[in-house]
Amino acid sequence: MGDGATAARRSPGRPRKADAERRILDAAIDEYLERGATGFTIDAVARRAGVGKSTVYLRWPDRDTLLVDSVLARSRAIEDVDTGSLRDDLIALSTNMLRFLLDPVGFATLRLAVEAVASRAAPQVTIDVAERHRRAAGVVLTRAAERGEPINPITRARVIECLYGAITLKALAHGLETDTTSDAETVAACTELVDLLLPLLLEHGRPPPDSVR
Amino acid sequence: MGDGATAARRSPGRPRKADAERRILDAAIDEYLERGATGFTIDAVARRAGVGKSTVYLRWPDRDTLLVDSVLARSRAIEDVDTGSLRDDLIALSTNMLRFLLDPVGFATLRLAVEAVASRAAPQVTIDVAERHRRAAGVVLTRAAERGEPINPITRARVIECLYGAITLKALAHGLETDTTSDAETVAACTELVDLLLPLLLEHGRPPPDSVR
Numbered sequence: 410m411g412d413g414a415t416a417a418r419r420s421p422g423r424p425r426k427a428d429a430e431r432r433i434l435d436a437a438i439d440e441y442l443e444r445g446a447t448g449f450t451i452d453a454v455a456r457r458a459g460v461g462k463s464t465v466y467l468r469w470p471d472r473d474t475l476l477v478d479s480v481l482a483r484s485r486a487i488e489d490v491d492t493g494s495l496r497d498d499l500i501a502l503s504t505n506m507l508r509f510l511l512d513p514v515g516f517a518t519l520r521l522a523v524e525a526v527a528s529r530a531a532p533q534v535t536i537d538v539a540e541r542h543r544r545a546a547g548v549v550l551t552r553a554a555e556r557g558e559p560i561n562p563i564t565r566a567r568v569i570e571c572l573y574g575a576i577t578l579k580a581l582a583h584g585l586e587t588d589t590t591s592d593a594e595t596v597a598a599c600t601e602l603v604d605l606l607l608p609l610l611l612e613h614g615r616p617p618p619d620s621v622r
Numbered sequence: 623m624g625d626g627a628t629a630a631r632r633s634p635g636r637p638r639k640a641d642a643e644r645r646i647l648d649a650a651i652d653e654y655l656e657r658g659a660t661g662f663t664i665d666a667v668a669r670r671a672g673v674g675k676s677t678v679y680l681r682w683p684d685r686d687t688l689l690v691d692s693v694l695a696r697s698r699a700i701e702d703v704d705t706g707s708l709r710d711d712l713i714a715l716s717t718n719m720l721r722f723l724l725d726p727v728g729f730a731t732l733r734l735a736v737e738a739v740a741s742r743a744a745p746q747v748t749i750d751v752a753e754r755h756r757r758a759a760g761v762v763l764t765r766a767a768e769r770g771e772p773i774n775p776i777t778r779a780r781v782i783e784c785l786y787g788a789i790t791l792k793a794l795a796h797g798l799e800t801d802t803t804s805d806a807e808t809v810a811a812c813t814e815l816v817d818l819l820l821p822l823l824l825e826h827g828r829p830p831p832d833s834v835r
Contacts, residue, residue, distance in 0.1 A: 445740070516739060523736045526729060526797030527658070535798060567788070567818050574787025575780070584739030585748060605780050609818060 432458040433465055437479035442513050445524070451475065476521070477537055483514045490545065495553040495560075496607060502545055503576055503599040510580035511590065519577065542573060550610075559612040568610045575602050645671040646678055650692035655726050658737070662689065689734070690750055696727045703758065708766040708773075709820060715758055716789055716812040723793035724803065732790065755786060763823075772825040781823045788815050 436458035441449050451472050455462045469475040490501040509515035522535040546569045554560040579598060583590050649671035654662050664685050668675045682688040703714040722728035735748040759782045767773040792811060796803050 442740070445737075513740075516736075520736050520740050522794055522798065523729075523733050524658075526794060527655070527726075527733050539795075539798075564818060567814065570788045570791055571784035571815070571819065574789070574791040575783045576787070577790060578783055578787040581735055581739060582752075585735065585752075601780065602784070605777060605822060606784065609822070 429458070429460050429464055430468060433460060433468070433475070434479040434482050437475050438483060438514050438517070441476060441479070441517055441521075445520070449476065480514060480518050480521075481537065481541075483512075490549060491552070495549070495556075495558055495610075496603060498549040498553070499546075499572070499603045499607070500596070500600050502549060503572055503603060504596050506542060506573060507576045507579060507595050507599055508592070510577065511583060511595065516580065516584065519580070543569070546573075561610060561612040564609050568606050571609075572602055572606055642671070642673050642677055643681060646673060646681070646688070647692040647695050650688050651696065651727055651730070654689060654692070654730055654734075658733070664688065693727060693731050693734075693751065694754075696725075703762060704765070708762070708769075708771050708823075709816060711762040711766070712759075712785070712816045712820070713809070713813050715762060716785055716816060717809050719755060719786060720789045720792060720808050720812055721805070723790065724796060724808065729793065729797065732793070756782070759786075774823060774825045777822050781819050784822075785815055785819055 433454060436454045437449075440454050440457060444453070449472055451465050451469075452462060454472075454475065455465045458465075465475065469478065490498050490505070492498050492501060510519060518535060518538045522539070525535050550560050550565055550569075576599070646667060649667045650662075653667050653670060657666070662685055664678050664682070665675060667685075667688065668678045671678075678688065682691065703711050703718070705711050705714060723732060731748060731751045735752070738748050763773050763778055763782075789812070
């Protein structure tokens with residue numbers, strides 16, 4: 410801890426700026442998990458974080474922006490997958506996604522999406538997180554194609570939809586059951602899905618580019 | 623209880639029994655769609671249906687049972703698929719499911735599932751509807767196997783999970799966008815998914831390596 414004795418001993422009521430941000434983001438997630446989107450207010454977040462409302466408003470103009478930032482702050486693991494193999498990349502991606510959805514914060518983004526559809530008002534967080542998952546898959550597939558793997562441009566979007574869809578249902582089914590899932594089981598389930606779908610992603614026996622058309 | 627001659631010209635406040643049930647079920651769905659699971663009370667349903675609370679309790683002991691019945695009453699189309707062909711059965715099944723999820727009542731079952739996971743209290747409706755979808759797929763696959771189609775027993779559950787998962791994501795994506803989906807687009811999207819996944823369901827279904835499809 411390089412911030413010295415005073416930082417370690419400061420009173421909880423007077424956090425420094427970075428601490429306050431961290432506490433506001435944590436409080437926002439906790440509020441959302443407890444009360445859902447309808448009960449989520451900046452007032453309650455400020456109270457829970459032990460800061461003034463104006464401190465929250467200094468950084469976040471409205472509750473949706475705050476919710477987006479707090480969820481994204483806890484979902485770092487979605488991207489940055491690069492194992493050198495398409496199969497391993499896809500396993501890593503889908504394992505990240507299933508772990509994310511099995512965590513209450515990650516699951517909250519699914520809940521936000523569903524509530525947004527029901528109330529016909531999509532909060533930005535939903536669109537942002539979905540877009541990050543889609544983009545992460547796109548990066549992995551494009552890199553594989555650049556390595557010379559025969560990625561089928563016609564099927565790729567639908568195969569990813571099947572993969573992510575199956576993972577979403579797994580997270581739902583898990584949540585509806587009472588038993589817990591070990592991380593080894595999470596990895597195994599994702600590996601099975603990737604091995605099932607991988608052949609659909611590759612163009613076996615595709616004629617070389619110059620003989621097409 | 624004045625049934626008899628006055629029944630034909632009864633006031634809206636005094637429906638006959640079958641009418642009252644229908645109105646209670648409709649009111650329950652409308653209440654759920656408007657207020658979500660947390661705001662759903664038998665009190666409000668009775669008021670909306672124009673019946674006494676005791677009339678609701680005569681038939682439904684608690685709010686979860688009422689919610690299950692009202693959702694199931696509007697989701698008849700899930701089962702009873704039998705076209706004679708596995709591909710067409712799967713297209714019919716998945717089209718039924720996507721139509722169901724694109725309808726506010728069907729979508730409400732997904733919302734219930736997600737809220738149930740978040741609140742760690744799964745209502746029966748969620749489990750019942752998921753089970754009906756799973757069973758409908760099981761019936762279709764078993765019938766195909768009986769006709770002699772080489773259904774792969776190892777992949778079948780996972781392929782259905784991919785199919786239903788992709789459909790769930792489609793319903794979500796649709797709900798988050800502003801444009802509407804025509805029924806022809808719904809059928810086309812489901813047909814594409816089934817044609818993508820069908821080879822994984824058959825034991826020797828994959829095209830030979832040199833064929834280009």
